Amino acid sequence: MRNFETNVQLLKYRVLKEVAARAYEGNLMESYYEIPKIISPGPKAKLRCCIYKERAIAQERIRLAMGGDRRNPNVIEVIPIACDECPVERYQVSESCRGCISQRCIKNCPKDAISKTKNGKVVIDHELCIECGRCAKVCPYGAITEHVRPCERSCKVGAIAMNEEKKAEINIDKCIACGACVSACPFGAVMDKSFMVDAINMIKNSRGGENYRTVAIVAPALASQFDDCSLGQVITAIRNLGFDYVVEAAMGADMVADKECEELVEKGFLTSSCCPAFVSYIQKQMPELEEHISHNLSPMAEIGRYVKINAEMPVKTIFIGPCTAKKAEQQKPTVDLWIDCVLTFEELQAMIDAREIDMPSLDETTLVDASPWGRIFGRSGGLTEAVLEAVKEKGLDFAVKAEVCSGIEECKTALLRAKVGKLDKNFIEGMACVGGCVGGACSLTHEAKSRVKVDQYGKNAENKEIKTAIDKYQVKV
Structure with a gap:
């Protein structure tokens, strides 16, 4: 077997290979629920929190390997259950914060989402934060860092954003199906449909x-x-x-x-x-x-x-x-x-x-x-x-x-x-x-x-x- 550039690519290959073998043999549908156990044999999980989640994600990969949702014309789909490891909050305060007295971050926040703690350092209330990024721009220490998800960063047409559940979501009206997000996601949560x-x-x-x-x-x-x-x-x-x-x-x-x-x-x-x-x-x-x-x-x-x-x-x-x-x-x-x-x-x-x-x-x-x-x-x-x-x-x-x-x-x-x-x-x-x-x-x-x-x-x-x-x-x- 060839060496793959990433383990995500290897995982995708393993699913595709199992699906292809059974499609050639003519028993794919009968094997539909068996393949996840081959991909994740257990009893302990190797990639996720538990073997049940690993197999559930494998099942979604199999679905996409068989063509995915045919009602969805887009050829790129997100696997929501696999999209849960990236930072949820876009802006976070790092240890570099010195609790300075200028308070530029506080004064520039349009939603009063930043306040000082008892130790003098600032904290962001993410319930109020609208992720405008003004605080990060004015911090003299660069202590407020922006965490952009790899799929978002890779998409140069702005077709990927986080939905209310903080999962990646593709805007089909903007997506050009280039697949950059497929390559970029380090958890393989974005995948192209296979035909x-x-x-x-x-x-x-x-x-x-x-x-x-x-x-x-x-x-x-x-x-x-x-x-x-x-x-x-x-x-x-x-x-x-x-x-x-x-x-x-x-x-x-x-x-x-x-x-x-x-x-x-x-x-x-x-x-x-x-x-x-x-x-x-x-x-x-x-x-x-x-x-x-x-x-x-x-x-x-x-x-x-x-x-x-x-x-x-x-x-x-x-x-x-x-x-x-x-x-x-x-x-x-x-x-x-x-x-x-x-x-x-x-x-x-x-x-x-x-x-x-x-x-x-x-x-x-x-x-x-x-x-x-x-x-x-x-x-x-x-x-x-x-x-x-x-x-x-x-x-x-x-x-x-x-x-x-x-x-x-x-x-x-x-x-x-x-x-x-x-x-x-x-x-x-x-x-x-x-x-x-x-x-x-x-x-x-x-x-x-x-x-x-x-x-x-x-x-x-x-x-x-x-x-x-x-x-x-x-x-x-």
Whole structure:
């Protein structure tokens, strides 16, 4: 079993693996109440106050691993019972308080929530405190500290707040499904819904390709995820899960770059459409810029569309990548025609191990379709480089001046400047995750060398031009 970056990721993997194994065996519902006992065998609790709470939380993880609440369109959910270890009060007085006579904190509190104790130090009445933070700002010793929950701090769009019960709550009107909170929560109380069971059922119901073919569309960031085996062995492992074919999302990226450069020339200013969290951010936070979003599908949807239109028989397409926002994108009417399900790298690992597939021992299956430019979409700046290459190959008389944004904070800055006419650029490449797709919330690893691995994956491409790759590509389904 691989080494995981955190024990939260390991716990999530264990649940996913148990669910995947039983989904493949066809006895998932019968095992629904047995899995928590496997995750937390007892008799003593290892992670929580008691074995009963551990198992109750495990049960909630299983529910989300099976798709969660289908009535809730958001792909990120909070497990309330697991959200109880963070500090409840946002502002607290530390031992640094000297009981000074200036009393700035007391005088600046609008609700008289701060008072002095008998020993001269101050105390906050949290029943009165409105968490405005004025006391912390004026304290000369910095003795009043702010405790921001990791999920809140990680959410750069303000979609997470504490409800009346002091549990994390997601505002679906603000959430862009980037998954930053999923990675940030140190107790795993925020989790993305898994549609892994749906994917397994699609594979099983195809009856070995008799009813329809199942096609795995793999994101280029896959090249950065596995150190103990080659990418070709990973592709073979995916085939061994029951997929009939594996295609590169990078080929869809080539198609997008080819179209997007022409749209940019035609319109004069464009924001990218490849990252669904970035697109969602514009739509929810800056709708006045929505008209500038590229009308092209994302690489995932573009290659899914190509495969389904050109296949000789019915096809189910399942995307595999590092992104939680792709799960939300799949639900859009413009995308669900072309993509039937989305899996993450975490779910892929769980499925491979559930089937006891030993990847290092496998033969290699080589993917040779996409160009280097489509493959480097997996990291920040890759999309811009591909658009520049497409403009060059087409001989278009247009100077691309791009703003490459790594992470939603950089995206916000660029969009605000564009909104007020202060951005001296004509193309914004927006990636909600820092580093691009290699920094996705559901990546197995977030190493610095991930970018290098994606670049090497690009260099290994046989088709060196975007046009050549597109012209040679033929659907093999």
